[in-house]
Amino acid sequence: xxxxxxxxxxxxxxxxxxxxxxxxxxxxxxxxxxxxxxxxxxxxxxxxxxxxxxxxxxxxxxxxxxxxxxxxxxxxxxxxxxxxxxxxxxxxxxxxxxxxxxxxxxxxxxxxxxxxxxxxxxxxxxxxxxxxxxxxxxxxxxxxxxxxxxxxxxxxxxxxxxxxxxxxxxxxxxxxxxxxxxxxxxxxxxxxxxxxxxxxxxxxxxxxxxxxxxxxxxxxxxxxxxxxxxxxxxxxxxxxxxxxxxxxxxxxxxxxxxxxxxxxxxxxxxxxxxxxxxxxxxxxxxxxxxxxxxxxxxxxxxxxxxxxxxxxxxxxxxxxx
Amino acid sequence: xxxxxxxxxxxxxxxxxxxxxxxxxxxxxxxxxxxxxxxxxxxxxxxxxxxxxxxxxxxxxxxxxxxxxxxxxxxxxxxxxxxxxxxxxxxxxxxxxxxxxxxxxxxxxxxxxxxxxxxxxxxxxxxxxxxxxxxxxxxxxxxxxxxxxxxxxxxxxxxxxxxxxxxxxxxxxxxxxxxxxxxxxxxxxxxxxxxxxxxxxxxxxxxxxxxxxxxxxxxxxxxxxxxxxxxxxxxxxxxxxxxxxxxxxxxxxxxxxxxxxxxxxxxxxxxxxxxxxxxxxxxxxxxxxxxxxxxxxxxxxxxxxxxxxxxxxxxxxxxxxxxxxxxxxxxxxxxxxxxxxxxxxxxxxxxxxxxxxxxxxxxxxxxxxxxxxxxx
Numbered sequence: 001x002x003x004x005x006x007x008x009x010x011x012x013x014x015x016x017x018x019x020x021x022x023x024x025x026x027x028x029x030x031x032x033x034x035x036x037x038x039x040x041x042x043x044x045x046x047x048x049x050x051x052x053x054x055x056x057x058x059x060x061x062x063x064x065x066x067x068x069x070x071x072x073x074x075x076x077x078x079x080x081x082x083x084x085x086x087x088x089x090x091x092x093x094x095x096x097x098x099x100x101x102x103x104x105x106x107x108x109x110x111x112x113x114x115x116x117x118x119x120x121x122x123x124x125x126x127x128x129x130x131x132x133x134x135x136x137x138x139x140x141x142x143x144x145x146x147x148x149x150x151x152x153x154x155x156x157x158x159x160x161x162x163x164x165x166x167x168x169x170x171x172x173x174x175x176x177x178x179x180x181x182x183x184x185x186x187x188x189x190x191x192x193x194x195x196x197x198x199x200x201x202x203x204x205x206x207x208x209x210x211x212x213x214x215x216x217x218x219x220x221x222x223x224x225x226x227x228x229x230x231x232x233x234x235x236x237x238x239x240x241x242x243x244x245x246x247x248x249x250x251x252x253x254x255x256x257x258x259x260x261x262x263x264x265x266x267x268x269x270x271x272x273x274x275x276x277x278x279x280x281x282x283x284x285x286x287x288x289x290x291x292x293x294x295x296x297x298x299x300x301x302x303x304x305x306x307x308x309x310x311x312x313x314x315x316x317x318x319x320x321x
Numbered sequence: 322x323x324x325x326x327x328x329x330x331x332x333x334x335x336x337x338x339x340x341x342x343x344x345x346x347x348x349x350x351x352x353x354x355x356x357x358x359x360x361x362x363x364x365x366x367x368x369x370x371x372x373x374x375x376x377x378x379x380x381x382x383x384x385x386x387x388x389x390x391x392x393x394x395x396x397x398x399x400x401x402x403x404x405x406x407x408x409x410x411x412x413x414x415x416x417x418x419x420x421x422x423x424x425x426x427x428x429x430x431x432x433x434x435x436x437x438x439x440x441x442x443x444x445x446x447x448x449x450x451x452x453x454x455x456x457x458x459x460x461x462x463x464x465x466x467x468x469x470x471x472x473x474x475x476x477x478x479x480x481x482x483x484x485x486x487x488x489x490x491x492x493x494x495x496x497x498x499x500x501x502x503x504x505x506x507x508x509x510x511x512x513x514x515x516x517x518x519x520x521x522x523x524x525x526x527x528x529x530x531x532x533x534x535x536x537x538x539x540x541x542x543x544x545x546x547x548x549x550x551x552x553x554x555x556x557x558x559x560x561x562x563x564x565x566x567x568x569x570x571x572x573x574x575x576x577x578x579x580x581x582x583x584x585x586x587x588x589x590x591x592x593x594x595x596x597x598x599x600x601x602x603x604x605x606x607x608x609x610x611x612x613x614x615x616x617x618x619x620x621x622x623x624x625x626x627x628x629x630x631x632x633x634x635x636x637x638x639x640x641x642x643x644x645x646x647x648x649x650x651x652x653x654x655x656x657x658x659x660x661x662x663x664x665x666x667x668x669x670x671x672x673x674x675x676x677x678x679x680x681x682x683x684x685x686x687x688x689x690x691x692x693x694x695x696x697x
C-alpha cells in the first residue's frame with residue numbers, strides 16, 4: 001500500500017464538496033448561466049417574436065443592424081465617454097479623500113458618513129435634485145456662477161438644437177458634463193470605503209520605518225502607500241469599469257426616458273443599457289428582443305476586453321504580499 | 322554615541338479617566354559603543370522607551386540626550402538612528418536591494434550627506450550610482466545576505482529577513498542602532514545563531530546599540546549591560562553577570578532566573594533567619610523582626626555531607642529530568658517545596674532525607690515589598 005497519503009481522503013472530499021455546493025450551483029445555473037446562454041442564443045435569432053417564440057434561423061443580422069443604427073453608435077460613444085472620464089476622475093478623487101480621511105483621527109466617522117451618503121440615496125431622487133441644481137433660473141450652480149459675474153448657463157436645454165449643429169454640440173457638451181459630475185459624485189462613496197479599508201490594512205510600521213529614514217509624506221505615498229494599495233486599486237478599477245459600462249440610471253434620472261434635454265429628439269445621452277431598455281420596451285415588434293440581446297452581448301464583450309487588458313497590465317503594477 | 326535619558330516619562334491618554342503611564346521618570350546613561358539589553362516583561366515600557374529614543378513616540382516629560390545634544394524635540398529622521406522593528410517592517414513590494422537602499426534614496430538630508438561624502442572620497446567608485454551600490458553591498462556583506470539582493474522579502478526565511486532589516490538600519494551608518502525584540506519571531510535554533518550575529522555586527526561596527534527583549538537569556542548572552550524595567554520603572558542596570566548574581570530586588574531575581582529560583586517563605590526573629598518555621602542561622606548584621614521571602618537559585622543549593630553551619634534538612638519528594646538537566650524536589654519540615662539541580666546523585670530515593678547548604682553570597686532575602694534586605 002504505497003498510495004500517497006491523502007489520496008483516498010481527497011476523493012471523498014471532492015464528492016461531498018459537490019453535494020454541499022449543489023444549492024448554490026443550482027441557483028447559479030437557473031439565474032445566471034441559463035439567462036446568459038439564452039441571451040446569447042436570442043441575440044442570433046432572426047425576426048424573433050417574443051410572445052410566440054417564433055424565429056427565422058440564426059445569423060449575425062441583429063448585430064449588423066444595431067451596429068448600423070446611429071443611436072446605438074451614440075450609445076456606445078456615450079458609454080465610453082462616461083467610462084473613460086468618470087472612472088479615472090472618481091478614482092483619483094476617492095483616493096485623495098481616503099488618504100486625507102486615513103490621516104485624520106477626529107471627525108473621521110463624521111466624514112465617512114458624509115461621503116457614504118450618495119450610496120444610500122435613491123439614484124432617481126438624487127438625479128432629480130441634480131437636475132434642479134443645474135436649472136437655468138433657480139439652480140444653485142447658476143447662482144454660484146452669478147456671484148462671479150457669470151451669466152446663467154442653460155445647462156439642460158435643447159432649445160433650437162434641431163436646426164443648429166453648434167447649439168446641438170453645446171447642449172451635448174453641457175449634458176455630458178452634468179452626467180460626469182453626477183456619476184463621479186455617485187461613484188466615489190463606495191470607492192472611498194474600499195480605499196480606506198485598503199489603507200487601513202497597510203502596516204503602520206512601514207511608515208514608521210520610512211519616517212526614521214527621513215522620507216517625505218509625498219514619497220511615502222508614492223513609494224509605500226500606492227504600491228501596497230495596488231490590489232485594492234485594481235479591484236476598485238474593475239468594479240468601476242463594470243459599473244460605468246452599465247451606466248443608465250443616472251441618465252434617466254437627469255434627462256428622463258428621452259435621454260436628452262427637453263427639445264432634443266435624438267436621444268443625445270443614450271447609453272448601451274438605455275438602448276437595450278428601449279429595445280426591450282418595444283418587445284411587440286419582431287426582432288427587438290434579439291437586438292437588445294445583441295447589445296447586451298456587445299456590452300459584455302467590451303467589459304471583458306477592458307478587464308482582460310487591465311488584468312494583463314496589472315501584473316506590472318500590482319504588488320501582492 | 323552616549324545616550325542619556327533624564328526623567329523620561331510617557332503617558333498614554335486613555336479613553337477612561339486615567340492615562341496609562343508606560344514609562345515613569347526613567348534616568349539612564351548608556352555608554353558609547355556598548356550593546357545594551359533593555360529587558361522586562363511585556364507591558365513594562367521597554368519598547369515605548371525605545372520608540373521615544375527613536376523619535377517615533379512623543380515624550381510626555383523628561384529629556385533625551387545623544388552625547389550633549391538634546392534630541393527630545395528632534396524628529397526621528399534628524400536623530401541619526403537605525404531602527405529594526407520586531408516584525409522587520411521590510412517593504413514587501415521592494416527587492417532586498419531596494420529595501421536596503423531605501424534610507425539612502427528617499428531622504429533629502431541623506432542625499433546631501435552622501436553626495437558630499439562621494440565628492441570627498443570618490444576614489445573607489447566611478448560614479449554616484451556605483452557609490453550607493455557599494456554602500457548597499459557593504460551592508461549586505463556585513464549581514465551576509467549578498468546572495469539574495471534580487472529577491473523580495475516574502476521569498477526569504479525569517480532569519481534572512483531579520484538580516485535585511487539590520488542591513489537597512491545600518492546602511493546609513495547611524496550613530497545609534499535600536500532593535501525592538503529583534504529575535505522574537507525566530508525559532509529557537511535560529512534565535513541563538515542570530516543573537517550571536519547581532520553581537521558580531523555590533524562589535525564590528527562599534528555602533529551604540531539598544532536591544533529590547535523580554536527574554537532574559539538573550540539579554541544576558543550578548544549584552545555588555547542589561548537594564549531591567551518593570552511597570553515603566555527602572556529596576557536595575559548593570560553587567561549581565563552582576564545583575565544575575567546581585568539582583569536588586571525580588572522582581573529582578575525572579576525575572577532574571579526565569580523561574581529557576583525558589584521563593585521560600587521565612588521570617589526574621591531576634592536577629593535569626595528562619596527557613597519556613599525552622600531556625601536557620603543568625604544574621605550577620607541585625608535586622609528588624611519581619612516576614613521575609615528567601616530566594617534560592619536551583620544551582621546554588623548543594624548537598625552537604627554532614628550537619629555543617631547553615632545547612633538544613635529536607636526530604637526528597639520527586640525527581641525530574643529535562644534533557645541534560647535533572648532536578649530534585651525536596652520538602653522542608655513545614656511542607657514548602659524546594660527545587661534544586663541534581664548534578665551528581667542519580668541514586669536518590671523518594672522520602673530520603675538530605676542535608677543541604679547554599680552557596681555563600683547567594684541567599685537572597687526580600688521583605689514584604691520585594692526589596693532586598695540581605696544577601697549572604
